[in-house]
Amino acid sequence: MIDSHCHIDFEEFDTDRDDVIKRAQEVLEAVVDSGTSYDSNQMVLELSAKYPNFIYPSFGYHPVASHTKTDEEIKLAQNFLIEHLDEYVALGEVGMDYYYVRDKSFRERQGKIFTSFVEIANEYKKPLLIHARNCDNKVLNIIKEYDNIPYVVFHCYSGSLKTAKKIMKYDNYFMSFSTMVCYSKQHQELVKNIPVEFMLTETDSPYLALSREERNEPAFVMRGARKIAELKELSLEYVNEITSYNAKKVFDI
Numbered sequence: 001m002i003d004s005h006c007h008i009d010f011e012e013f014d015t016d017r018d019d020v021i022k023r024a025q026e027v028l029e030a031v032v033d034s035g036t037s038y039d040s041n042q043m044v045l046e047l048s049a050k051y052p053n054f055i056y057p058s059f060g061y062h063p064v065a066s067h068t069k070t071d072e073e074i075k076l077a078q079n080f081l082i083e084h085l086d087e088y089v090a091l092g093e094v095g096m097d098y099y100y101v102r103d104k105s106f107r108e109r110q111g112k113i114f115t116s117f118v119e120i121a122n123e124y125k126k127p128l129l130i131h132a133r134n135c136d137n138k139v140l141n142i143i144k145e146y147d148n149i150p151y152v153v154f155h156c157y158s159g160s161l162k163t164a165k166k167i168m169k170y171d172n173y174f175m176s177f178s179t180m181v182c183y184s185k186q187h188q189e190l191v192k193n194i195p196v197e198f199m200l201t202e203t204d205s206p207y208l209a210l211s212r213e214e215r216n217e218p219a220f221v222m223r224g225a226r227k228i229a230e231l232k233e234l235s236l237e238y239v240n241e242i243t244s245y246n247a248k249k250v251f252d253i
């Protein structure tokens with residue numbers, strides 16, 4: 001099993017990061033730690049060097065913060081991506097978030113910044129790890145114009161089934177489902193209607209635990225996978241086999 005999206009570089013893990021990773025190593029094949037800022041990308045790189053062939057880095061810039069940054073700050077992060085091309089498995093998370101960002105001009109700036117990251121993924125043929133919230137169809141309309149992006153993953157997919165069906169027209173586009181599937185009726189409905197062949201598994205740790213008080217961690221990806229198996233009436237082994245195969249293909253790990 002693979003946790004294809006988490007943030008174990010975050011400060012929530014500062015006191016016991018090695019223990020969390022040890023628990024993950026007991027049950028998982030690999031973890032993709034997704035950078036969310038210039039500083040976070042460096043941390044992710046350091047962590048992946050400490051745990052080679054287990055923690056794989058992706059470098060991104062979180063959409064909820066991107067629109068408040070200057071062009072120089074964005075450029076700095078993008079230069080880092082271009083200078084370290086061989087050192088990360090995907091570009092992300094990057095994307096657009098219409099839930100947290102409501103202001104029209106902020107949304108426009110967020111969209112422009114996202115597109116500039118998409119152009120890098122396209123130019124350098126990097127898989128794209130996407131954060132989209134309340135604007136999945138808009139995001140799809142942007143990325144489908146770029147033909148050289150090898151793979152796209154909509155992380156923690158929470159769009160409509162209609163958009164999911166459009167996503168599934170591309171055999172190199174995937175949706176990852178998080179531990180949220182354990183309790184979200186919306187995510188459960190999506191999982192029932194989307195073939196496991198288009199799925200990856202993730203936790204988005206430290207977020208999306210089963211309760212607000214609890215901190216999520218990569219080893220808990222099992223909980224989500226078990227729920228997916230139950231909802232689709234498949235064995236856990238089959239869900240594991242297919243989602244791990246997809247993740248390995250997308251990230252070339």
Ligand SMILES: [Zn+2]
Pocket residue numbers: 005006007034093204
């Ligand atoms: Zn995330």
